[in-house]
Amino acid sequence: xxxxxxxxxxxxxxxxxxxxxxxxxxxxxxxxxxxxxxxxxxxxxxxxxxxxxxxxxxxxxxxxxxxxxxxxxxxxxxxxxxxxxxxxxxxxxxxxxxxxxxxxxxxxxxxxxxxxxxxxxxxxxxxxxxxxxxxxxxxxxxxxxxxxxxxxxxxxxxxxxxxxxxxxxxxxxxxxxxxxxxxxxxxxxxxxxxxxxxxxxxxxxxxxxxxxxxxxxxxxxxxxxxxxxxxxxxxxxxxxxxxxxxxxxxxxxxxxxxxxxxxxxxxxxxxxxxxxxxxxxxxxxxxxxxxxxxxxxxxxxxxxxxxxxxxxxxxxxxxxxxxxxxxxxxxxxxxxxxxxxx
Numbered sequence: 029x030x031x032x033x034x035x036x037x038x039x040x041x042x043x044x045x046x047x048x049x050x051x052x053x054x055x056x057x058x059x060x061x062x063x064x065x066x067x068x069x070x071x072x073x074x075x076x077x078x079x080x081x082x083x084x085x086x087x088x089x090x091x092x093x094x095x096x097x098x099x100x101x102x103x104x105x106x107x108x109x110x111x112x113x114x115x116x117x118x119x120x121x122x123x124x125x126x127x128x129x130x131x132x133x134x135x136x137x138x139x140x141x142x143x144x145x146x147x148x149x150x151x152x153x154x155x156x157x158x159x160x161x162x163x164x165x166x167x168x169x170x171x172x173x174x175x176x177x178x179x180x181x182x183x184x185x186x187x188x189x190x191x192x193x194x195x196x197x198x199x200x201x202x203x204x205x206x207x208x209x210x211x212x213x214x215x216x217x218x219x220x221x222x223x224x225x226x227x228x229x230x231x232x233x234x235x236x237x238x239x240x241x242x243x244x245x246x247x248x249x250x251x252x253x254x255x256x257x258x259x260x261x262x263x264x265x266x267x268x269x270x271x272x273x274x275x276x277x278x279x280x281x282x283x284x285x286x287x288x289x290x291x292x293x294x295x296x297x298x299x300x301x302x303x304x305x306x307x308x309x310x311x312x313x314x315x316x317x318x319x320x321x322x323x324x325x326x327x328x329x330x331x332x333x334x335x336x337x338x339x340x341x342x343x344x345x346x347x348x349x350x351x352x353x354x355x356x357x358x359x360x361x362x363x364x365x366x367x368x369x370x
Contacts, residue, residue, distance in 0.1 A: 079158060081144070083137055090144075092158050097165040101132050104146060107164075108154040177335075178214050182319045185215060192219035192327070195229075199236060206366040209237065213363060213370055216335035225325035227350045233328050237362045238354035250350040312337065 079092040088099045105128050106121075108114065113123040134146040144161070146154040178184070190211050197204030198220050212218035223229050227250050234240055240247050293301060311317065323329060331338050334356070363370035 079139070081137070081139070083134070085133070088134075088137070088146075090158075090161060093162050095162055095165065097161060099161070099165070101134065102128055102130055103166070104134075104154060104156070105132055105148060108152075110152070110154065112152075113154075176214060177216075180215055181316050183316065185319050188215075190215065190218075192221040195220055195222040195224075195233070195326075198233065202366060205236060205362075206368065209359075209363045209366065209368060209370075212330055212332065212359075213368065216332035218330050220328045220330075221326060223326050223328050230328060230350050231352065234352050234354060238358035241353040241355050243353055245353075248350060248352045250348070 079090070081091070082089045086101070088101065088104060090097045090099070106123065106125050108123060109116070113121065115122055129149075132148065134148055136145075136147045138145050142158045144156045144158065146156070148154065178188075180188075191207075193204050193208040193211075198208055208218050208220065220233055223233055227248055231240070231248050290298065290301070321329065360370040
């Protein structure tokens with residue numbers, strides 16, 4: 029019994045001397061006095077910061093602003109924002125990441141007010157603001173969409189009473205454009221009203237937020253009911269829920285409606301595919317998940333084809349419609365330029 033106990037203590041002592049800090053050493057109060065090297069936290073001079081840190085053999089641990097963060101030393105060296113390592117104008121690295129020693133460790137670490145200083149073996153000094161580390165910590169934080177998205181159904185959207193943006197406000201003010209994009213990012217749909225009902229003005233609205241994407245349908249498409257086109261979209265028939273261009277190499281999203289022959293899956297998968305399709309279709313067709321909008325001349329609708337499916341009921345009479353596809357990167361870039369973290 030004593031042999032096993034002594035052997036266990038010797039093993040723990042060896043671990044501690046190698047710089048390994050274990051929860052065991054912290055929890056077993058009877059042995060705290062035996063192992064003064066078990067843990068050594070560095071406190072800031074200002075108690076109001078409530079900041080402590082510890083230098084481990086292979087990482088740096090920081091407790092600050094109600095966060096516990098661990099940073100690999102390679103990451104800390106690679107993200108140095110000094111003038112020789114980072115171009116603050118282009119926001120690009122000057123440091124060659126591949127040149128950083130994967131086993132690098134700082135020679136010294138110290139805190140001055142709210143700035144941490146890491147001195148590396150070659151004498152280079154990296155400075156990190158504590159709040160910057162909190163903002164950019166990669167551990168312990170859930171993967172999340174930066175700009176909030178609302179998962180909605182018809183009731184949620186109607187109760188939100190999301191306002192459309194007026195055409196002139198949309199074109200002439202940053203505030204109007206920002207409000208529009210905020211609604212678009214939140215819900216995946218947004219409206220601009222009082223637009224002169226012409227293709228030219230519709231194009232002008234689209235260009236306010238993005239480059240227009242050239243496709244096989246042209247830059248701007250304009251159509252009315254024409255059965256000779258060989259496309260249901262050009263008729264007055266109903267269109268089931270769908271997204272567009274799923275046959276492109278860079279499609280807008282999933283299309284539950286237009287499908288080619290299913291000939292790329294083996295026999296034993298086909299029935300499972302139809303079972304899954306039935307489940308999805310049932311969910312999509314639930315009335316509470318449908319939001320009906322009656323479009324009228326002068327009302328422009330933007331749809332995020334990665335989030336929201338669209339369709340229409342059959343109709344009678346004469347209808348003209350024009351539209352286009354936008355480049356997603358440019359839409360998101362416009363939102364970022366306006367301060368939205370898209």
